[in-house]
Amino acid sequence: MAFEDDLLQDAQEDARIIEFIHTYLPQDLKDNFSDDDLQYFLDVLAEYYADLSEGAGANEEEVDIDVEAVALHLTNQARKEKMGNFSADDVRWVVEGELEYWDRMESGEL
Numbered sequence: 001m002a003f004e005d006d007l008l009q010d011a012q013e014d015a016r017i018i019e020f021i022h023t024y025l026p027q028d029l030k031d032n033f034s035d036d037d038l039q040y041f042l043d044v045l046a047e048y049y050a051d052l053s054e055g056a057g058a059n060e061e062e063v064d065i066d067v068e069a070v071a072l073h074l075t076n077q078a079r080k081e082k083m084g085n086f087s088a089d090d091v092r093w094v095v096e097g098e099l100e101y102w103d104r105m106e107s108g109e110l
Helices: 002-024 027-032 035-056 067-080 088-107
Strands: none
Touching (some): 002 035, 035 088
């Protein structure tokens, strides 16, 4: 039952992040990303961050995030997996929104 609870909590957290990103996006980009698009990008981001953490080693406490590189990775993955043809400039807002969500969570604003 704990595994199912973890899945439910993850899904609820993703829904909050997606809602936050939708409000974070500039008005002219809001219609460019569906909830499914954002969920896809969150999944790819999680894999990307896991790979970064593994590459940094156990002694690293914090990994520097190159937003431009992450956005480019996400657009390339989306294209490769036939999820859509997104602009790296647009996807940068998604990456920044996700990072901002966690910053605000950490600071207690959310």
